[in-house]
Amino acid sequence: xxxxxxxxxxxxxxxxxxxxxxxxxxxxxxxxxxxxxxxxxxxxxxxxxxxxxxxxxxxxxxxxxxxxxxxxxxxxxxxxxxxxxxxxxxxxxxxxxxxxxxxxxxxxxxxxxxxxxxxxxxxxxxxxxxxxxxxxxxxxxxxxxxxxxxxxxxxxxxxxxxxxxxxxxxxxxxxxxxxxxxxxxxxxxxxxxxxxxxxxxxxxxxxxxxxxxxxxxxxxxxxxxxxxxxxxx
Amino acid sequence: xxxxxxxxxxxxxxxxxxxxxxxxxxxxxxxxxxxxxxxxxxxxxxxxxxxxxxxxxxxxxxxxxxxxxxxxxxxxxxxxxxxxxxxxxxxxxxxxxxxxxxxxxxxxxxxxxxxxxxxxxxxxxxxxxxxxxxxxxxxxxxxxxxxxxxxxxxxxxxxxxxxxxxxxxxxxxxxxxxxxxxxxxxxxxxxxxxxxxxxxxxxxxxxxxxxxxxxxxxxxxxxxxxxxxxxxx
Numbered sequence: 035x036x037x038x039x040x041x042x043x044x045x046x047x048x049x050x051x052x053x054x055x056x057x058x059x060x061x062x063x064x065x066x067x068x069x070x071x072x073x074x075x076x077x078x079x080x081x082x083x084x085x086x087x088x089x090x091x092x093x094x095x096x097x098x099x100x101x102x103x104x105x106x107x108x109x110x111x112x113x114x115x116x117x118x119x120x121x122x123x124x125x126x127x128x129x130x131x132x133x134x135x136x137x138x139x140x141x142x143x144x145x146x147x148x149x150x151x152x153x154x155x156x157x158x159x160x161x162x163x164x165x166x167x168x169x170x171x172x173x174x175x176x177x178x179x180x181x182x183x184x185x186x187x188x189x190x191x192x193x194x195x196x197x198x199x200x201x202x203x204x205x206x207x208x209x210x211x212x213x214x215x216x217x218x219x220x221x222x223x224x225x226x227x228x229x230x231x232x233x234x235x236x237x238x239x240x241x242x243x244x245x246x247x248x249x250x251x252x253x254x255x256x257x258x259x260x261x262x263x264x265x266x267x
Numbered sequence: 268x269x270x271x272x273x274x275x276x277x278x279x280x281x282x283x284x285x286x287x288x289x290x291x292x293x294x295x296x297x298x299x300x301x302x303x304x305x306x307x308x309x310x311x312x313x314x315x316x317x318x319x320x321x322x323x324x325x326x327x328x329x330x331x332x333x334x335x336x337x338x339x340x341x342x343x344x345x346x347x348x349x350x351x352x353x354x355x356x357x358x359x360x361x362x363x364x365x366x367x368x369x370x371x372x373x374x375x376x377x378x379x380x381x382x383x384x385x386x387x388x389x390x391x392x393x394x395x396x397x398x399x400x401x402x403x404x405x406x407x408x409x410x411x412x413x414x415x416x417x418x419x420x421x422x423x424x425x426x427x428x429x430x431x432x433x434x435x436x437x438x439x440x441x442x443x444x445x446x447x448x449x450x451x452x453x454x455x456x457x458x459x460x461x462x463x464x465x466x467x468x469x470x471x472x473x474x475x476x477x478x479x480x481x482x483x484x485x486x487x488x489x490x491x492x493x494x495x496x497x498x499x500x
Contacts, residue, residue, distance in 0.1 A: 104482070104483040104484055127487070127490050130484060130486055130487065130490060131484070131486070131490065131494070132484055169485060169486070169487060170484040170485055170486065171483065171484065171485055172484065249337070250337040250404065251337055251363060251364070251365055251403040251404065251405065252402060252403055252404055253363055253364070253402070253403065253493075254360070254363065254402060256490070256493075257360050257363060257364065257489070257493045258493075259493075260486075260489075260490045260491075260492075260493035260494045260497065261364070261493045261494065261496055261497030262497060263494055263497065264493065264494030264495060264496065264497030264498035264499075265497035265498060266497075
């Protein structure tokens with residue numbers, strides 16, 4: 035699906051694109067005048083865009099946007115900041131799976147350099163979220179929170195997120211099993227490579243999370259995330 | 268986890284490594300003499316390897332292998348061959364998730380060039396499977412079947428795989444919902460980018476698969492696979 039931004043709209047019902055997305059439509063979609071493309075307006079409805087003009091430098095689409103985007107999962111993902119190499123994949127996967135709110139949290143085993151990575155900049159995170167939305171045919175960006183300090187977030191913010199729903203702490207070796215159909219909204223915390231340290235586990239449990247053991251297999255973060263979403267929703 | 272091969276064993280209980288894995292232990296594990304490493308013997312038990320010698324060109328480990336590898340999922344994954352770029356990730360993810368048997372199947376929308384890719388060679392597939400096993404702390408390779416012809420596999424082999432268990436066809440827009448706790452063994456078919464064509468869907472249904480609709484979100488193959496495994500097991 036091609037995501038359109040408010041500034042692409044020349045007037046209601048007509049979009050004009052140039053640059054990277056124009057090239058993408060030419061080269062990947064191989065669209066021609068008269069073709070219908072699946073499109074969605076960021077934060078708004080989805081539908082079809084019929085190609086009116088496709089020339090060097092300009093693509094015009096006649097829009098009929100009559101579909102609602104898919105509902106978000108009632109899921110807050112609290113993710114210890116992964117290595118930059120892993121971050122992009124996990125952020126895009128979270129958006130494609132329909133995570134409503136993504137919290138990137140510091141932890142003992144999160145290296146300081148991860149926070150300084152260009153991939154942690156808001157525009158880079160947004161780019162990955164947009165890729166995830168395009169993949170999944172969704173138009174609504176998840177909310178993103180950067181929690182650079184573990185304790186203030188876990189002690190002051192997390193109990194409020196968990197209240198009235200279910201909080202889950204993915205942690206191997208705990209033997210914890212989630213309720214088969216947990217009460218929504220769900221808050222799910224996934225640790226860094228190497229796991230949470232004991233003091234972090236204690237803080238997260240005190241904030242209202244229940245331990246959830248994924249079994250003996252250690253999965254990559256984005257694989258574990260998708261498996262948990264498949265299990266919980 | 269460090270995977271050991273039968274040829275690494277100098278005698279029972281003593282492994283000698285060189286080359287890439289030696290470098291990995293030096294540089295990533297940063298191991299020193301006396302350290303214990305998590306190790307597993309390909310196709311056999313897992314446990315600890317204590318570093319006896321670590322010099323230029325040789326690593327010796329004193330092994331105590333007393334743990335069984337985690338059980339495989341009773342799952343045959345029938346996967347339309349993905350683009351080479353995607354193949355590696357999906358194969359490693361399938362191994363890490365515990366898929367017992369992986370069938371790489373031709374389909375209408377599988378380009379011929381995919382079959383000719385170096386990544387489809389047995390040694391390349393094996394490398395990705397081993398990476399998945401190391402990630403997940405498992406030692407048992409999944410069985411792999413290359414099914415270059417769709418109809419003979421689906422008409423002659425697939426019904427036998429499905430008999431006595433549950434066959435599922437992941438296919439968007441069908442509205443099908445899997446049984447909440449499907450009878451094992453499970454055979455799960457996942458289509459190519461762009462999906463199965465109608466004639467393929469008909470053949471797969473005739474072979475005994477039930478349609479399973481994953482909802483409105485279109486997920487990347489490895490994300491869909493993990494979500495399905497989380498849902499089914």
